[in-house]
Amino acid sequence: MLITGIKSKPVYTPLSADIGGRYHLMLGMGVGAAPLLRVVAQMRTEAPSALANTRVLYVPPSGDAAQAHVAEFQNTGVAEVRTFGNAQALLAAFSALLTQALMGTRLYVAGPESFMGLGMKIALQFNLNKDEIRAEESGSLARRVHCVHCRAETEDVRTNVVQCVGCSRWLLVRDHYSRRLAAYMGVMADAEAPGELPPIQEVFA
């Protein structure tokens, strides 16, 4: 298979609090709430004063559980919890916050991989470095795929081969990841023998 062994696939480690930071900004989506709550709990024991400088931006899962998650964040005593209906709205608010943010800010991101990628892409535009960002994959591994032929991005890809939303080519999804684009590269799958595709399987659940 073409898609293994490529180093650019991001590797995420479990989240922990970086109490060397002065301000803490958390982005979460869906089950990403759990790792973020863990960080908050760690702060409460190790550096309770950090809670007053901690803000959470969160997209709750749809359904009844939503309110429970939000309430859980609110009960921790962090300075602010804001919820959003979808990732786009959260990321727009995140961008706006970064334009006001000061040096000393630490970013924590948890949620599906494609959500994290988009958050990191914005962070990169603000010159946040590796030692200012902590991220933990939590939830769907569905990928954003960047078509190397027409440059369109196809969202929420769960299969090894996908039809591009831009040019309709069949793309093989590679492990080659671009932080700048927040997407995996998709390369025409049937370039050599048009119409001959490898078996399509769900691989990024």
Place this chain on the structure above:
Amino acid sequence: MSESQTIAVQVAAIEQVTPLIKHFTLAPLDGGNLPAFSGGSHIIVVMRGATRTFRNPYSLLSPPNRLEAYEIGVRRMEESRGGSHFLHDAVRVGTRLEIAHPVNLFPLDKIARKHVLIAGGIGITPFLAQLEDLHGGAVPYELHYSVRSPAHAAFLDRLRDREGERVRMYCDSAGEAIPFDALLSTQPLGTHVYVCGPEGLIRRVIDTAKASGWPGSHIHWEQFSVPPVGDAFDAFLAKSQRMVHVLPDQTLLEAIEAAGIDVPYLCRGGVCGFCHTRVTGLDGELIHNDHYLSDAEKSACKSIMPCVSRARGKSLVLDL
């Protein structure tokens, strides 16, 4: 780096800019252009005295796009082993010197959203070249320049004319001090801080930035250690089976070079790590003066940076 790679230059101008600092212009002997460099680069100046050869690092302060000549600023060190005294006292317009190709160990971050430059005294020199790179660009920047007294503010006119309000000066003599806390706790995300000057200033900036939550990747500093004078000692070079004697005002690196053995170097100031040498035998102690080895490596006594560090005791054996 070896002598074959040096460039022959001639002193084209000398200006005394403060009671302690002289400004030298070095033009290539064969005319033409010198190698290109970026702001923050330094060169090694090779000075052949009557009995000794000195090689000292100096930051380039001339505009990086002006390659007909390089400019350096040299402070006369009270406790010089000779390099700065040689430049101040023995060098005239027309004197020929050799220099090594520029190397940048103190570059500006290319994707920073803002640059805060902090200079103390002669530490202004790398920033003069960097300001040329920053001037007129889209990225905001500011320079904080701390000096003993107005008479010691080298290159201030040049800075004020060009940079105006972006330059703030602080004079010890007037009781002025850089407001480190206020400065470093209010910078927008994506700012990088750069500091060059005396050790105390560098420490203060690093400590204050860290306390304000700055991550290490946004803090940059440059300090060439001036190799301190010490007691004479001997070193045995195991591979070449040579014994070298290091004079009190000579560095270990200079003594090794005088014996005809080449050790790679870039900074000769204990920061780049190039001269790293393995210690294979020691009866005595090492006096580490570099900023390169970690504390653990220093206490392990398995390596030494011969450009600035020395030994004391019965014997020192090097893997050279």
